[in-house]
Amino acid sequence: MSEPITAHWHAPSNIAIVKYWGKFHNQIPANPSISFTLTLSYTDTKVTLTEAKEQLPTADVFYEGVEKPDFLPKVLKFLDHAMAFYPWLASKHLKIETRNTFPHSSGIASSASAMAALACCIEDIHSLLTFTPFDRQRVSHMARLGSGSACRSIYGGFVQWGSTADGAGSDHFAIPVEQVHTAFLDVKDYILILHSGKKTVSSSAGHGLMKDHSYAEPRFQQAKQRALALRDILTSGDWEMFIRLMESEALTLHAMMMTSDPPYILMKPNTLAVIEKLWQFRSDTGYQIGFTLDAGANLHLIFPASLTHIVERDFLPEIQYLCEQNRIIRDCIGDGPRKITEG
Numbered sequence: 167m168s169e170p171i172t173a174h175w176h177a178p179s180n181i182a183i184v185k186y187w188g189k190f191h192n193q194i195p196a197n198p199s200i201s202f203t204l205t206l207s208y209t210d211t212k213v214t215l216t217e218a219k220e221q222l223p224t225a226d227v228f229y230e231g232v233e234k235p236d237f238l239p240k241v242l243k244f245l246d247h248a249m250a251f252y253p254w255l256a257s258k259h260l261k262i263e264t265r266n267t268f269p270h271s272s273g274i275a276s277s278a279s280a281m282a283a284l285a286c287c288i289e290d291i292h293s294l295l296t297f298t299p300f301d302r303q304r305v306s307h308m309a310r311l312g313s314g315s316a317c318r319s320i321y322g323g324f325v326q327w328g329s330t331a332d333g334a335g336s337d338h339f340a341i342p343v344e345q346v347h348t349a350f351l352d353v354k355d356y357i358l359i360l361h362s363g364k365k366t367v368s369s370s371a372g373h374g375l376m377k378d379h380s381y382a383e384p385r386f387q388q389a390k391q392r393a394l395a396l397r398d399i400l401t402s403g404d405w406e407m408f409i410r411l412m413e414s415e416a417l418t419l420h421a422m423m424m425t426s427d428p429p430y431i432l433m434k435p436n437t438l439a440v441i442e443k444l445w446q447f448r449s450d451t452g453y454q455i456g457f458t459l460d461a462g463a464n465l466h467l468i469f470p471a472s473l474t475h476i477v478e479r480d481f482l483p484e485i486q487y488l489c490e491q492n493r494i495i496r497d498c499i500g501d502g503p504r505k506i507t508e509g
């Protein structure tokens with residue numbers, strides 16, 4: 167290999183409705199999860215591959231044009247795993263130029279979009295080197311080893327990771343949910359930026375705290391049932407049931423954090439303020455607008471596109487002042503990763 171080889175991809179973040187929270191060795195989830203993939207919240211990653219002398223892959227990460235050594239350990243761990251799929255990585259150096267369109271480490275799943283984008287770049291280079299087709303299932307499998315939720319970002323729409331009692335899905339890679347009612351094809355996710363700072367406990371540490379958690383077993387059972395229930399709801403198009411399940415999942419996730427040993431809280435006062443205002447608004451108007459939270463303080467407002475004008479006109483003016491610099495990412499369900507061709 168004389169000339170450097172490059173690959174450039176955009177991979178979106180995703181928002182889980184049934185949450186992955188707890189895992190076993192080698193990134194095997196304790197329960198199945200179902201998310202939908204976003205559009206505007208994505209990672210843009212370009213990888214330039216050159217020869218190196220070492221027997222393990224080496225890398226430099228440049229985030230928004232500046233070298234970012236604190237992102238390197240996660241990337242190197244990921245490359246270490248990836249060698250099982252791509253032995254040629256062993257003697258290579260990767261220059262990784264990357265940026266996110268949203269704040270990282272604050273509960274908007276930047277690790278998901280980042281690892282998905284990197285996995286797409288590596289698979290793309292693999293297909294160039296070996297003249298084989300781009301294999302999405304392998305990308306999802308590999309992305310999982312970088313960050314569990316990343317395996318879901320490889321597909322658009324609603325996506326399941328982890329096997330369910332009906333035999334669907336796999337613990338090793340994600341699959342798209344096929345049976346989705348038209349009522350859920352145009353879902354909006356307005357991400358209210360209530361706290362863009364780095365969270366105090368990472369998701370990986372949070373998963374670790376589920377190991378000896380008093381409520382771990384009942385929680386895993388609940389999530390297993392809810393993954394099945396959510397697939398039925400997605401088929402039926404029932405927004406009321408969808409919101410009930412989604413909000414309980416978000417609050418259960420945070421309840422697990424509050425009851426861990428040691429306990430911790432990632433919500434901020436404004437997170438609760440928005441939830442109260444949303445519940446009041448829903449009870450006053452009857453509009454099917456719900457919320458979910460990831461492992462962070464920022465709130466995801468979830469609703470069908472048909473309610474966009476109601477949200478914009480009647481609800482956002484009530485809560486926008488609670489957001490940092492009034493910031494809202496007006497996101498929606500999307501199609502998954504995209505290869506960027508230069509020039």
Ligand SMILES: Nc1ncnc2c1ncn2[C@@H]1O[C@H](COP(=O)(O)OP(=O)(O)OP(=O)(O)O)[C@@H](O)[C@H]1O
Nearest residue numbers: 237240264270271272273274275276277280368369
């Ligand atoms: N563009 C990127 N390139 C490489 N690594 C990244 C990038 N963005 C984020 N990361 C990695 O992901 C980590 C943040 O993930 P973490 O799980 O702590 O928080 P998060 O963004 O809130 O995601 P999640 O919602 O999945 O918890 C960063 O510390 C970094 O290691």
Ligand SMILES: C[C@@](O)(CCOP(=O)(O)OP(=O)(O)O)CC(=O)O
Nearest residue numbers: 182185186199313314315369370461
């Ligand atoms: C709350 C969640 O967002 C947790 C995501 O955890 P990560 O996928 O970030 O964890 P690691 O596998 O350790 O990288 C719920 C979800 O996305 O399902």
